[in-house]
Amino acid sequence: MNDYRIKSDFNSQTIVTAEKLIKYIKIEKKFPDLVIPKGIIISYQKVFTNFLENNFETKKIRVLGMDLYFFSYKNVPMAVASGFGIGAPAASVILEELTALGRGNIERIISVGTAGAIAEQVHVGDIVVIEKALREEGTSFHYLTNAQSKNQFSFPSQNLTKRMMATCEELKIPFHFGPGWTTDAPYRETINKIKRYQRKKILAVDMEASALFAVALYKKIEIATAFTISDSLSNLEWSPKFDSVKTKGGLEKLFNISINTLLL
Numbered sequence: 001m002n003d004y005r006i007k008s009d010f011n012s013q014t015i016v017t018a019e020k021l022i023k024y025i026k027i028e029k030k031f032p033d034l035v036i037p038k039g040i041i042i043s044y045q046k047v048f049t050n051f052l053e054n055n056f057e058t059k060k061i062r063v064l065g066m067d068l069y070f071f072s073y074k075n076v077p078m079a080v081a082s083g084f085g086i087g088a089p090a091a092s093v094i095l096e097e098l099t100a101l102g103r104g105n106i107e108r109i110i111s112v113g114t115a116g117a118i119a120e121q122v123h124v125g126d127i128v129v130i131e132k133a134l135r136e137e138g139t140s141f142h143y144l145t146n147a148q149s150k151n152q153f154s155f156p157s158q159n160l161t162k163r164m165m166a167t168c169e170e171l172k173i174p175f176h177f178g179p180g181w182t183t184d185a186p187y188r189e190t191i192n193k194i195k196r197y198q199r200k201k202i203l204a205v206d207m208e209a210s211a212l213f214a215v216a217l218y219k220k221i222e223i224a225t226a227f228t229i230s231d232s233l234s235n236l237e238w239s240p241k242f243d244s245v246k247t248k249g250g251l252e253k254l255f256n257i258s259i260n261t262l263l264l
Helices: 018-028 046-055 088-102 158-170 191-199 209-219 245-261
Strands: 039-043 059-063 066-073 076-082 108-117 127-136 176-183 204-206 222-232
Touching: 018 088, 039 088, 039 245, 046 066, 046 076, 046 245, 088 108, 088 209, 108 158, 108 209, 108 245, 127 158, 127 204, 127 209, 127 245, 158 222, 158 245, 176 209, 204 222, 209 222, 222 245
Parallel strands: 039 076, 039 108, 108 222, 127 176, 176 204
Antiparallel strands: 059 066, 066 076, 108 204, 127 222
16 A cells, blocks of 8 residues: 655755755856855844834845845844745745855844734733744654654754843843744634643744744754734734734834844
């Protein structure tokens, strides 16, 4: 009988790599010569990059399906990767490609964006720093063995996450700290799941964190993640506030948290 069950393969060589893609593009097309800094911020909302452009001198380059914004803060070179969409597969591809572009130079990744509140004590505009992420996306299973995650969670860098929380305290920005839930299916956030994850003290739901943690571990890069809350499911009704002043303010706080966390 044919067996088509999906099985992770951690024992053989990858055929397609981001390095091979970049080499191919350099041969076939014009490709900019880039110097990638050690610290990179990944973001998903235009409000975030608008705030960057309005407050810093930036150089923007469109490459590999993403916008890269290069800038300096306190004489430390940094970059923001954005404009590539949302979701675990897209974010993971970008992290792979950033790693390849950086030729081993990248050391730290900060991923920041919006998320939906699950816990009742978490409100629109609040900052949530993620302790670990429940894996309800498919990408991480190609990068993590069961032993690395116990088949449930993926984890950020403890050191960088502690640094992010210390930065919040230095900037006097209140924050929540705890587990998140990453899903591939935002239209399948059901009532029973919300109730179950509330009992498990899950704070928020997003679409990228658990996959990015897995890829970063595989690539041996430190990563930390924080969100601002843009909508809520905590009362078992959906309350969207994507364009609210509080959500915008939360994204601006995340920008300041990110750049100061990268000052290591």
